[in-house]
Amino acid sequence: MASTTIPPDVMIDLIKVSKTYPPEVQALVDVSLSIQRGEIVYLTGMSGAGKTTLLRLISRMEKPTKGMIDVAGFDLGKLPQRNMHLLRRKIGMAYQDFKLLPERTVADNIAIAMEVLYTPKRTMERRTRELLEQLDLSHKYATRAGELSRGEQQRVTIARAVANVPEIILADEPTGNLDGETTARVMDLFYRLNRKGSTLLIATHDTRLYRHDKDRVIELRFGRLQSAAQTRVIKAEDQPETTEIQEGL
Amino acid sequence: MxxxxxxxxxxxxxxxxxxxxxxxxxxxxxxxxxxxxxxxxxxxxxxxxxxSLDDDLRLIVYLDEAPSPPMQAQYRSKILKFDQVEKIEFISSQDAYQRFEQALGTNADVLTGVPEDFLPPSIEVYPIRSLDSLSRIKRFSDYLQTLPGVLKVQYGKQWIDxxxxxxxxxxxxxxxxxxxxxxxxxxxxxxxxxxxxxxxxxxxxxxxxxxxxxxxxxxxxxxxxxxxxxxxxxxxxxxxxxxxxxxxxxxxxxxxxxxxxxxxxxxxxxxxxxxxxxxxxxxxxxxxxxxxxx
Incomplete structure (x- = not known):
């Protein structure tokens, strides 16, 4: 189950991964990618480029048609269903469609990730309040998730993803519905977790997020990963767009 | 916890x-x-x-004459040949008369002048009290009827059936x-x-x-x-x-x-x-x- 073929500092390793949906829709084609432990990687690309598919493959929500995926020491091709929880506990994922339970409160939705680890109730409550405070949602603690705006729901799904301080955080368009100030709060949270050792892979259209030189930006185009040089060109072209958010970050 | x-x-x-x-x-x-x-x-x-069935389960085998001790032994062995029983009791005409008298209680005077041997001698067979013996009681009765000197076999037939x-x-x-x-x-x-x-x-x-x-x-x-x-x-x-x-x-x-x-x-x-x-x-x-x- 645990892989010994990849170096221990590599957190996510994809080798020639392809994903084809029936009948013949090629979502990913021969994608090879290595992400180091503690790295922040931005995954960009147009809608339909395969960003979400890539995140779903890494979190083993789907299986690749071809290729090999290693995540946090697990060879996903050989990981049996009964041990899937071992992988999922290392990953916190903020879904593009939120995956919230609309009838449950915001606190419940966040706590669910900690409850599966049998975290003591008091710790869960403290952590939930802490996260809501950071994301400026304290006043929504007992509100039903179904009553929140999309931006608020997005923050709740982020809070749930990071609640256990996972080794890997996968975020699918985490700031898609957020204003500048809230985006800055979210990114601040991500950077803090990164400093604690979490590896981040953020799929985004928002070019304002990856202006730091140290950030690695990769681009998917029609399911294919572009070379680093090609990606840099795109980044430079986007440069003049915004500076305001960057200051906030 | x-x-x-x-x-x-x-x-x-x-x-x-x-x-x-x-x-x-x-x-x-x-x-x-x-x-x-x-x-x-x-x-x-x-x-x-x-x-807890008691008397209802017993079979009464009426005989034409009182059996001698060797005859009693023969009856006993023939009965046991068919099935295990709880008890076999030989009742003489006199014993039957006394029981009848006791049963009549204060009305016993109706027996005045009646000879003490007017009731036939009998054998009382008590099968083992279980549902299995209940189901076999009819066959047991039929068997007892075939024994020599038997006038009639009586048991709570209807009730038991x-x-x-x-x-x-x-x-x-x-x-x-x-x-x-x-x-x-x-x-x-x-x-x-x-x-x-x-x-x-x-x-x-x-x-x-x-x-x-x-x-x-x-x-x-x-x-x-x-x-x-x-x-x-x-x-x-x-x-x-x-x-x-x-x-x-x-x-x-x-x-x-x-x-x-x-x-x-x-x-x-x-x-x-x-x-x-x-x-x-x-x-x-x-x-x-x-x-x-x-």
Whole structure:
């Protein structure tokens, strides 16, 4: 189950991964990618480029048609269903469609990730309040998730993803519905977790997020990963767009 | 401890989510348990009645003349050749006369002038008191009739035949109600659990994504099945106790004081509740296996 073929500092390793949906829709084609432990990687690309598919493959929500995926020491091709929880506990994922339970409160939705680890109730409550405070949602603690705006729901799904301080955080368009100030709060949270050792892979259209030189930006185009040089060109072209958010970050 | 608290919390949430179905299931389980245990109670008491059968079970073999001691030995050996019996008693004409006199009590004077040997001598055969011997008593009687010197064989034929038929009927009903109990408990519980699973499909999906183990997801459903079985069976037993007391009250009289009519013993009650609980857990397990492909 645990892989010994990849170096221990590599957190996510994809080798020639392809994903084809029936009948013949090629979502990913021969994608090879290595992400180091503690790295922040931005995954960009147009809608339909395969960003979400890539995140779903890494979190083993789907299986690749071809290729090999290693995540946090697990060879996903050989990981049996009964041990899937071992992988999922290392990953916190903020879904593009939120995956919230609309009838449950915001606190419940966040706590669910900690409850599966049998975290003591008091710790869960403290952590939930802490996260809501950071994301400026304290006043929504007992509100039903179904009553929140999309931006608020997005923050709740982020809070749930990071609640256990996972080794890997996968975020699918985490700031898609957020204003500048809230985006800055979210990114601040991500950077803090990164400093604690979490590896981040953020799929985004928002070019304002990856202006730091140290950030690695990769681009998917029609399911294919572009070379680093090609990606840099795109980044430079986007440069003049915004500076305001960057200051906030 | 935290595991138990979380499991219990999930179970309660499940049960509240589908409370109407839960009530129906509890009602069905308790009714099934009530039907089964009622017939079992009747059967168990019938067994006690058959064990306490006394004179009704004896066969009286009337003889044409009093047997000599060697003849008595021969009769004894021939009777034992057919079946094991509890007791064989030879009654002379005089003994029969005295018994009759005693039975008449204050009216014994009607026997004045009647010769003491006017009643025929007889052999009283007491079969072993069990339901098996009840079912064989007719054949036993036919056999005794073939012995030499036998005038007539008498026993509580009609009563015993009816009692035997009744016991056979109860056995069939117990088997049928047992099958009903198995079917209702397992199917109804499985159905209710399936409803809960469907209503919580979104949450179960999410639980898998955030790293819940198979046990974390399954245990509350098994616990739910166990609760349904336990509460349903306990209610059924409670209803049976009420019914038992009502019957005792309605039929209070000399018959109920002489015939034993007792409630089920604690081990039997425990066994029935345990069995129903186990069946409900099995029903729950089958539903989970089919629905939670983990």
């Amino acid at each position: 935290r595991f138990l608290a979380v499991t219990f919390g999930h179970t309660m949430r499940n049960m509240l989510l589908t409370w109407k179905s839960q009530c129906m299931t509890l009602f069905t389980v308790s009714l099934s348990v009530l039907i089964f245990s009622f017939f079992y109670l009747v059967y168990a008491n019938a067994l006690q009645v058959s064990a 009816r009692f035997h038929s009744f016991i056979q009927l109860i056995r069939v009903v117990i088997i049928l109600s047992g099958a009903l109990l198995v079917m209702t408990t397992t199917f109804m519980v499985a159905h209710t659990i399936r409803l809960t699973l469907v209503s919580r499909q979104q949450e179960l999906e999410l639980l898998r994504l955030v790293g819940a183990t198979n046990n974390y997801i399954r245990t509350p459903f098994l616990f739910e099945g166990a609760l349904q079985g336990f509460i349903g069976a306990a209610s059924g037993m409670g209803a049976l106790l009420l019914l038992y007391n009502w019957i005792k009250l309605q039929f209070a009289g000399p018959a109920t004081t002489t015939l034993p009519f007792t409630f089920l013993s604690w081990p039997v009650i425990g066994l029935l509740i345990g069995l129903a609980t186990l069946l409900c857990i099995l029903g729950s397990f089958s539903a989970i296996r089919r629905f939670t492909r983990l």
